[in-house]
Amino acid sequence: MTMIIGCLLFLLDIALGCRPGWTSFNTSCYHLSLDKKSWIDGMKMCEIHGAYLVHVNSASEDNFTTNLLITHKADNAWLGGSDWTEEGMWVWEPEGELIQYSNFAHHQPDNRDGQNCLKKGLSLNYLWNDKDCDQPYPYICETTNEDGNPVVG
Numbered sequence: 001m002t003m004i005i006g007c008l009l010f011l012l013d014i015a016l017g018c019r020p021g022w023t024s025f026n027t028s029c030y031h032l033s034l035d036k037k038s039w040i041d042g043m044k045m046c047e048i049h050g051a052y053l054v055h056v057n058s059a060s061e062d063n064f065t066t067n068l069l070i071t072h073k074a075d076n077a078w079l080g081g082s083d084w085t086e087e088g089m090w091v092w093e094p095e096g097e098l099i100q101y102s103n104f105a106h107h108q109p110d111n112r113d114g115q116n117c118l119k120k121g122l123s124l125n126y127l128w129n130d131k132d133c134d135q136p137y138p139y140i141c142e143t144t145n146e147d148g149n150p151v152v153g
């Protein structure tokens with residue numbers, strides 16, 4: 001039974017335009033890599049796959065990415081936000097689009113010892129935190145479907 005459901009979910013993701021191993025949500029496809037990388041290397045790996053480190057633009061997308069972590073038993077994941085360009089100005093990279101929706105933990109971001117990269121994790125109940133970009137963490141890639149709309153049927 002589980003196999004049949006798994007198979008159906010797999011076919012659904014294909015129907016929604018996501019490649020195998022990627023999960024669809026709204027108009028994007030997502031992949032959580034458990035291969036721990038620095039923020040920069042995570043971004044590079046996403047780019048190799050035609051994607052970018054995830055841009056979390058809404059509470060529902062935030063919940064979706066948290067569930068992705070829980071499902072894959074990942075304690076942390078890099079998100080695509082950074083304040084590298086200007087301290088305290090958080091943007092989604094690589095475009096540099098200003099972060100509108102945010103969900104930082106209490107007292108974060110704190111820029112402790114010059115933290116410029118965005119992650120979420122179990123220790124802060126999946127709320128956001130700025131971390132040292134060189135820390136190795138799992139990471140979530142996002143890519144928008146080619147036509148920007150889920151293909152139904």
Ligand SMILES: [Ca+2]
Pocket residue numbers: 083084087088111114115116117130
């Ligand atoms: Ca910073």
Ligand SMILES: [Ca+2]
Pocket residue numbers: 108109110111112115129130131
């Ligand atoms: Ca911090």
